[in-house]
Amino acid sequence: MKVSETEDWKTRKVDKRLEINTQVLDEVLGVEKSFDVVKRDLQYAGKRFALYFVDGFAKDDILNRVMEHLALLDREDLLPNPVKHLVETHVGYLEVETTEKLEDIVAGVLSGPVALLVDGATEAILIDVREYPARNPEEPDMERVVRGSRDGFVETLVFNTALTRRRLRDPSLRVEIMTVGKRSKTDVCLVYLEDVADPDLVEIMRNSIQKVETDGLPMAEKSLEEFIFGRHWNPYPMVRYTERPDVASVHLMEGHVLVYVDTSPSVMITPTTFFHHLQHAEEYRQKPIVGASLRWVRFAAIWISLFLLPLWYLFSVQPELLPEALRFIGPKDPGKVPLLLQLLIGELGVEILRMASIHTPNPLATALGLIAAILLGEMAVNVGLFTPEVILYLAAAVIGTYATPSYEMGLANNLVRVALLLLTAWLKVWGLVIGVVVWFVILAMTRSLQTPYLWPLIPLNPKALLDVLVRSPMPIKTKRPRILSPGDPDRKGGG
Numbered sequence: 001m002k003v004s005e006t007e008d009w010k011t012r013k014v015d016k017r018l019e020i021n022t023q024v025l026d027e028v029l030g031v032e033k034s035f036d037v038v039k040r041d042l043q044y045a046g047k048r049f050a051l052y053f054v055d056g057f058a059k060d061d062i063l064n065r066v067m068e069h070l071a072l073l074d075r076e077d078l079l080p081n082p083v084k085h086l087v088e089t090h091v092g093y094l095e096v097e098t099t100e101k102l103e104d105i106v107a108g109v110l111s112g113p114v115a116l117l118v119d120g121a122t123e124a125i126l127i128d129v130r131e132y133p134a135r136n137p138e139e140p141d142m143e144r145v146v147r148g149s150r151d152g153f154v155e156t157l158v159f160n161t162a163l164t165r166r167r168l169r170d171p172s173l174r175v176e177i178m179t180v181g182k183r184s185k186t187d188v189c190l191v192y193l194e195d196v197a198d199p200d201l202v203e204i205m206r207n208s209i210q211k212v213e214t215d216g217l218p219m220a221e222k223s224l225e226e227f228i229f230g231r232h233w234n235p236y237p238m239v240r241y242t243e244r245p246d247v248a249s250v251h252l253m254e255g256h257v258l259v260y261v262d263t264s265p266s267v268m269i270t271p272t273t274f275f276h277h278l279q280h281a282e283e284y285r286q287k288p289i290v291g292a293s294l295r296w297v298r299f300a301a302i303w304i305s306l307f308l309l310p311l312w313y314l315f316s317v318q319p320e321l322l323p324e325a326l327r328f329i330g331p332k333d334p335g336k337v338p339l340l341l342q343l344l345i346g347e348l349g350v351e352i353l354r355m356a357s358i359h360t361p362n363p364l365a366t367a368l369g370l371i372a373a374i375l376l377g378e379m380a381v382n383v384g385l386f387t388p389e390v391i392l393y394l395a396a397a398v399i400g401t402y403a404t405p406s407y408e409m410g411l412a413n414n415l416v417r418v419a420l421l422l423l424t425a426w427l428k429v430w431g432l433v434i435g436v437v438v439w440f441v442i443l444a445m446t447r448s449l450q451t452p453y454l455w456p457l458i459p460l461n462p463k464a465l466l467d468v469l470v471r472s473p474m475p476i477k478t479k480r481p482r483i484l485s486p487g488d489p490d491r492k493g494g495g
Contacts, residue, residue, distance in 0.1 A: 010103045018119035021102070022050050025115075028106055037109075045073040047082060048119040052105070053129075057112040062129045066091060083123045086116075095128035107185055132156050137163065140243035140265070142407055145282045152243045157187050157262040163245040164191065168252060172196070175260075178209055180224065184216030188224065189260040191248075196255045198485040204449060205257050205270060220264035229448070235412035238448045240272040247281050255486035271449035271484075275456075275468045277406035278302060283471050291471035298403055305400030306413050309343060310420040310432055312393045318428060331387040340425045342386050346394040347418055455483050 009024050022039070026032070029052065031039045036056060042049040049070075053063070069092060078085055087096055095113075099105060100123050105115045112130025137151035137159065153160045161175050172194040180188050188209055192202055208228045217223040221241070229238040242248055243265050248258055251269045259268040269276070278299060283291035315322050316330035316339055335342070380386045397417065404410035416439055423431035446453035456464035464481065466472075480486040 009106075012102045013100045014102065014105075014117070014122050014124050016120055016122055018048050018050060018117060021117050021124075024102060025050075025052060025105065025117075028102075029109060042067075042070075044070045045075045045078050047075075047078055050117045051114060052109045052117075053114040054109060054112065057130045057132065058114055059129045059131045062093060063114060066093060066127065066129075078118075081121075082118045083121045083125060086118070086125060091116075091125065091127060093127055093129065097126050097128075098123045099126060100124075107179075111185065111187075134159060143242065143244050143247070143281060143405075145285050147285045148281065149244075149246055151245060153245065153248075153265040153267060155263050155265055157189060157260055160245075160260050160265075160267070161189060161191070164248055164252070167245055167249040168193075173252070176206065178206075180209060180212050181214055181216040184218075186217045186220070187262040191252065191258040191260060193252055193255070196253065196480070196486050196488050197257055198255065198487065201257055201271070201449065201484070205259070209259070217261065221259065221261040221266050221268050224259065224261055225268060231446075234442070234446065235415050236274070236443065236446065236453070237277065237406065237408035237412065238272070240269040240276050240406060241266040241408070242269060243267070244281060250284075253480075253491070255480050255484035271451040273448070273451060273455050273483075274443060274453050277404070277409040279468075280405040284474075288471055288473045295469075295471050298405065301400040301403035302413065303400075305397050305404065305410070306417055307420070307436075308393055308400070309397050309417055310424045310435075312389075313339060313343060313421060314424050314428065314432055316389075317425075321429070331389045333387065335384055335387050337385055339387075339390070340421070342390045343394065343421060344418075346386065346390060347414075350394070350398050351414075451483055 009028055012024065015021050026039065029037045029039075031037055031052075036054055038053055038055050040051040042051060069090060070086075073090060077090065083098055087098060099108070105117075105124050105126070108126045109115050112132065113126045113128045116125040116127060118125075134156040135154055137154055139145075139150040140152040143152075151163060153163065165173065170193060174190075174192055174194045176190040178188050178190065180186050190202070190205055190209065205228075209224070212224065212227045214223070214227065225239055226232065231238060242251075248267050248269070252258060256272075257270050259270065261268075279295070280298065283294050285291075286294065312329065315326075316334070319327060319330050322329060331339070337345075381388055381391060401410045401414060404413065420432060420435040420439070423435040425431070427434065444452075444454050444458050452458060455461065456468060461482070464483075467477070478491050480489050480491055482489070
């Protein structure tokens with residue numbers, strides 16, 4: 001049967017004649033064209049069967065046990081309705097369903113379940129014996145803590161939802177599954193606490209995901225984010241990503257709605273504000289006073305990454321702005337290369353090193369560090385390309401970037417730092433002032449799912465802002481964030 005003869009397969013139902021069904025499925029699934037799509041022609045109790053599955057997805061031991069049991073069937077075991085008898089009595093497996101649509105059979109087989117068709121039946125049996133290749137849960141590299149759990153999300157969706165349910169044994173936890181992508185058929189889960197999350201927020205996210213029209217999600221959750229949130233030219237992240245089940249659970253209890261995408265270990269937390277990206281799980285793994293101090297140190301590192309280089313450049317070219325006691329700031333000998341060019345070359349070099357470190361095998365990482373620190377940094381100073389102060393302040397700004405808990409936020413701050421540096425070089429003091437004001441106004445006008453990006457600073461909520469600035473003890477955090485409009489605002493025990 002040619003492809004042209006099977007073009008209407010998506011609207012066709014299972015035919016009573018097994019040979020008609022197998023002709024269509026063989027062509028659509030590419031049996032004999034793809035080595036990993038397997039079809040078995042079987043015969044039990046005088047009936048002809050066809051079994052379809054993808055090699056590598058099916059659990060061989062379970063499949064063998066099902067086939068061994070089917071081999072013991074008698075003809076009367078399949079009368080009068082073979083599919084009903086098989087599902088209710090003879091297919092000894094928990095996850096079994098039936099379908100009468102060929103489209104569901106194709107989608108099922110390519111997702112992992114096994115399809116069993118019986119001659120004379122107008123329904124097929126889908127047996128979910130899938131077992132995806134998966135790694136063990138490990139602590140995420142980007143969100144390490146000194147104390148705390150060492151498990152993290154993986155690339156398998158069902159594992160990730162199980163890790164979440166292990167921490168939230170709440171009957172109101174909802175895990176809605178949807179499929180996105182006409183070709184990839186990627187599973188996407190919308191996860192929330194039904195009696196806590198704002199129903200309007202849940203509906204917005206559900207509709208946004210269902211409206212995504214694409215052939216696939218090649219970059220998983222990142223591709224989905226761009227479809228849902230847009231704002232492609234705003235460098236600041238509209239969602240927060242996490243690979244930690246405990247962090248995901250905390251946000252679920254606050255009233256956030258999370259999005260899990262199959263094949264990705266990162267979970268999207270929505271909605272988020274600027275300050276969500278400045279917090280880290282380590283702050284809640286220590287005593288409140290220690291956590292508060294860690295948070296302030298992290299805040300200082302982030303502000304250094306943003307403003308240190310533009311300020312130092314301004315004071316270097318206009319030392320009269322400094323009081324007498326701080327006149328030591330700025331190079332005594334600027335060198336033959338203009339300071340601005342030195343800083344821009346340094347920024348470019350750091351970005352190149354960052355990308356090189358990502359692609360460098362672990363055994364060579366130490367060698368790369370030595371090359372960067374000694375051969376590049378020291379030799380650049382010795383030959384006069386850089387002044388020592390440029391290396392010092394550039395290093396401080398870069399360290400502040402790496403101290404930012406959110407990788408996406410760190411990259412956005414890099415772009416803002418370079419923009420502020422260029423404006424300062426152009427208009428001096430006014431350039432820096434205008435740059436900071438424009439940056440702040442853009443953030444103040446930004447909204448993530450109708451949530452102000454600078455909340456609780458704008459609009460001002462003093463109590464919530466204090467909780468952002470100071471890591472509060474857990475016993476006094478009795479209310480959920482009001483900006484999320486939670487159905488149950490009280491955190492003392494649920495609704």
